[in-house]
Amino acid sequence: MLSAASAREWRSRVGMVVPVWFSPTMAPETMRDFVTATLQDVEVLAAPRHVVLVVDGCPRAEAPTQTAAAALAARSGEEPVVLQRDENEGKGGAVCHGLERLLAHSDVTRLCVRDCDNDHSIWDLPRLVELADHISAAEGTERLFVVGGRSSVHHPLGNARGEHETVLNRVTRDAVAFALAREGRAPETKYLGLVPAPTLYPEGVPDLQSGYKLYTRETAPLVIESLRRAHREDPDAGCLRWGAEFMAAVELYLAGAIAGQAPRTTYDQQPQTIFDESDMVGTFGVQIAWLLRRLAVPLQPATAWLDGAVAASWWRTSPRGADELLRLRRTVLQAVYGDPQAAPEPSFPPRL
Numbered sequence: 001m002l003s004a005a006s007a008r009e010w011r012s013r014v015g016m017v018v019p020v021w022f023s024p025t026m027a028p029e030t031m032r033d034f035v036t037a038t039l040q041d042v043e044v045l046a047a048p049r050h051v052v053l054v055v056d057g058c059p060r061a062e063a064p065t066q067t068a069a070a071a072l073a074a075r076s077g078e079e080p081v082v083l084q085r086d087e088n089e090g091k092g093g094a095v096c097h098g099l100e101r102l103l104a105h106s107d108v109t110r111l112c113v114r115d116c117d118n119d120h121s122i123w124d125l126p127r128l129v130e131l132a133d134h135i136s137a138a139e140g141t142e143r144l145f146v147v148g149g150r151s152s153v154h155h156p157l158g159n160a161r162g163e164h165e166t167v168l169n170r171v172t173r174d175a176v177a178f179a180l181a182r183e184g185r186a187p188e189t190k191y192l193g194l195v196p197a198p199t200l201y202p203e204g205v206p207d208l209q210s211g212y213k214l215y216t217r218e219t220a221p222l223v224i225e226s227l228r229r230a231h232r233e234d235p236d237a238g239c240l241r242w243g244a245e246f247m248a249a250v251e252l253y254l255a256g257a258i259a260g261q262a263p264r265t266t267y268d269q270q271p272q273t274i275f276d277e278s279d280m281v282g283t284f285g286v287q288i289a290w291l292l293r294r295l296a297v298p299l300q301p302a303t304a305w306l307d308g309a310v311a312a313s314w315w316r317t318s319p320r321g322a323d324e325l326l327r328l329r330r331t332v333l334q335a336v337y338g339d340p341q342a343a344p345e346p347s348f349p350p351r352l
Contacts, residue, residue, distance in 0.1 A: 007044060014129060015050040015108035016042065017098030019091050019244075020065050020116045021058045032064035037118035039068055043076040045125050050106050051080040052098040053116075057088025081105075090241030091211075092227045092248075099220045109142075112214045113244075120212040120264065124148055127262040128214040135191055135260050136216075143257045145219050145249070148212030148264035160324070163315035164284045165209045167325065168246065170309040171288055173205045175302075176253045179295040187253055191260035206261045208249045219257050226251035230290075237286070246287055250294065281324055285331040292336045299333070303343040306332065310346070 018038060022031045035053070042051060053069060055062050062084055073079040083097055095113055102111055110129050114120040128146045135144045180186055192206050215223060226248055230239040239247055253259065292302050306329045315321030326345060333343050 010045050010126075010129070011043075011047040011050075013107075013109045014046040014125070015102040015106055015111045016046050016052065017095055017102065017111065017113045018051065018053045018116050019056055019094035019098065019113070020053055020061050021056045021088070021091070021094070022061050022116075024060060026060075028060060028064050031061050032067050034117045035065050035068035036071055038114065038116055038120075039072045039080070040118075041122050043072065043078070045122060048072055048076050048078040048080045050102065050108050052101045053080060053082045054094040054098045055082065055084045056090070056094040057085050090238070090244070092231075092240035092242075092244035095244050096224045096227055096240075099215070099224055103217065103220060109217050110214055111216070111220045113211065115211050120148065124212065124262075124264040125214075127264070128212070131191065131260045131262045132214055132216065135258055139188075139258055141258065142216045142218040143255070144216060144260065145252055145257055146214040146260040146262055147206045147208065147249075148210050148214075149207040149261040150210055150264060150266040159315060160280060160321070163313050163321065163325070164280050164328070167306075167309040167313060167328065168284050168287055169205045169208050170312065171305045172208060172246070172250065172291060174305040174308075175291055175295050175297055176250060178297065178301060179254065185256070188258045191258065193261075206249070206259050209245050210264070211245060212264050213245070219252055219255075222252055222255050222257070223248040237290070239290070242283070242287060247290070250291060281328045281331055285328055285335065288328075288332045289335040292332070299337050299343060302336065303333065307346045 018035075020035065022034070039051070042048070051072075053065055055065050065082055069080050069082050081101060083101060085094070085097065087093075098113070099111055102108055110132060112125060112128060114122075128148055132144060132146045135146075136142055176187055227240060227243055230237070230243060230247060249259070288306075291297075310316055310325045310329060313321070313325060316325050329345075337343075
């Protein structure tokens with residue numbers, strides 16, 4: 001439990017961005033309940049004036065969000081900020097607007113991002129902030145970010161999506177290490193082993209797709225610029241929709257940021273999801289393809305990393321899993337390197 005003095009100090013330096021978007025078919029009362037639950041107890045750890053709710057081109061969510069914000073103001077005596085955006089830019093766009101608001105209108109030093117459906121417990125936030133403070137003190141830098149790591153991705157996401165995320169994160173680990181090694185650098189990994197999940201990412205791979213993240217005043221502008229730049233360079237790629245977690249983390253690694261991972265509460269299933277499970281090969285393929293292009297990875301190492309990630313996936317032992325993972329591999333290699341025959345499909349050993 002935080003002391004009164006500690007709570008005041010936390011409230012003065014912690015800011016929060018909550019992107020808000022709900023399905024058009026969701027009842028307004030359900031939207032209100034989700035946002036209200038997300039804001040429950042938030043005033044203990046962050047001053048409401050440092051909480052920015054960004055309604056991302058979702059007119060039906062505006063009134064429910066204002067109602068939840070009014071409830072926070074009534075009990076705390078201070079209003080949060082509600083930004084209503086006419087255009088739906090995707091989570092990445094909403095995160096950029098929220099971070100920009102905090103950077104311009106506050107002096108907070110820890111800027112967290114939480115989802116609007118109460119999937120991210122407010123009481124996990126102290127772990128993220130404390131780890132950021134520790135890294136800053138130990139390494140002498142504010143160029144850092146902290147991921148709220150799940151102990152399992154399969155419980156909230158299901159087996160198929162969980163395994164696609166695992167493949168993406170494994171390839172990302174290898175590609176980032178490869179890119180940094182060309183410059184005589186290596187990613188710092190000693191702050192990634194704090195999530196007690198021995199079967200999830202045993203090689204110390206961060207849970208990059210987790211939506212619960214913490215940035216600093218030094219790294220938040222890098223997140224904004226990386227997402228804005230990617231959108232300018234290819235407006236049709238939809239990077240503001242899928243890049244808020246993965247793309248921003250890759251760019252922070254390239255900029256020399258240190259990643260930390262603190263444990264967060266993980267629920268069975270998700271309160272709501274806008275993820276389209278009908279085309280997971282396309283959804284994850286576009287991200288891996290962007291990664292390989294961004295880092296100028298040659299065909300041979302890219303193929304080796306994909307084969308290793310697919311081989312390590314227990315999901316490939318099911319007919320559906322084997323088919324989707326191999327289609328993901330083909331989709332990525334053809335999108336990036338063009339010739340589908342350049343890398344013959346692998347033969348995997350049986351499970352021992």
